[in-house]
Amino acid sequence: MSFVLEVDGVTKSFDVPLSSKPVLSNVTFQVKEGEFVSLIGPSGSGKTTLFHLIGGLDVPNLGEIRIKGRRTIGERGNIAYMPQQASLMPWLTVAGNIELALDIAGMDRKEARIKAREWLERVGLHGEIGDSYPHVLSGGMQQRVSFLRALLSPQPLMCLDEPFGALDALTRMQMQTWLLSLWEENRRSVLFVTHSIEEALLLSDRILILSTAPATIIREVVVPFARPRRDELWSDPTFNELKREIYDQLKP
Template identity: 80%
Template sequence: MSIVLEVDGISKSFDGQAGAKAVLSDVSFHVKEGEFVSLIGPSGSGKTTLFHLIGGLAKPTGGDIRIHGRSTVGERGNIAYMPQQASLMPWLTVAANIELALDIAGIDRQDARSMAREWLERVGLKDGIAESYPNLLSGGMQQRVSFLRALLSPQPLMCLDEPFGALDALTRMQMQSWLLSLWEENRRTVLLVTHSIEEALLLSDRILVLSTAPAAVIREITVPFSRPRKDALWSNPDFNELKREIYDLLKPVR
């Protein structure tokens, strides 16, 4: 598999009243084509800052970011991004929200319209939902639309930033299973930020564990469970052993 994303020695500091504050320190990793990789770390460890750097919204203090071997530091438009909140435009219908994202990505409007409606039906959002407005949808349904918008965007890398963090526990579990089944069909290259150890283990091929700020990668874990993943995985002793191992890595040092 070819390497889609390379994060090479990335550091980031912010200037403050007390001087420069280091958030990221010499962070390096890669994501291969068709791979699902999760970043997990304590709150405030710089995970979202790292996403901003990968997406070109900010520039690192040091290091390089390459997509398909080309440096993209400070360059926008190279990733498909799914934020913590669905961030759908309330004045547009569900279908129009997806069409707009595809239109901005350079896809022909007629093709974007056909793709939006075809995929809404494929992921179970039918019965008039395409012409509904976002405020009429549940939180889980809004996140489905947001994920579909990212999935259909032509960029080579999908970055998912705590996409289910605002959902209740049951809806979150349902959305994890839904995302997993949809990803299995398409195998897009995904980088996920999450605070949930269970979510990372359920979804990922590899997990990168970050330290407290200034964040560095302190462990890379290859998830050993075969695909497709099943709900029974939650009761697997190896699953729970890995969960404890990651939890221990994330515990604050006293």
């Protein structure tokens, strides 16, 4: 079995005046090739801290992190990251933001320009939108560009940190459907942080439930629904049963 990500016994605490604040405790899990895994847990349970450790922005006190079988603790540049806010370069056009990601990945600039336009057309952001600057786009459109930038990065793992959390409910549902359709075509390995149980069930192959801090994984839920996911999934009795079970796990 091929694992893109292996997190093994990761423990992390932060120094505070006169003491130490434990955040993660013996966290262990894997993400397989082409798998969509969601992390869900109470606020402050260390989900973003875990992303920082996986991305090499910080180092654990104990444990190992491996990407494609190689130890990557404290090493940056091994994941494609999509934050809650789009974080696009405001001085570049939409197409320019995509071209920059491809350029950084080592693609020839002319080829990057062509590929950026091709992908923008595929996701419905071609024409005038591609030549626009990020500030004129809606939040949903900005997040589409941000996701596309992560998707086209060459790293084997995409880490998405509550990418739809700042969107209104309708736009969020539209983005979930859009992300699913695009992900189905490419099947990149994804680690996805969300506070929404429904979102996790809709998108994921597996859901990992974190406890309160110091967080550890208290349950793994294998999502039983076939892909591609059906529009009527929300009314499926199993969907609602799993939603209640996960909610019960998250209750204080």
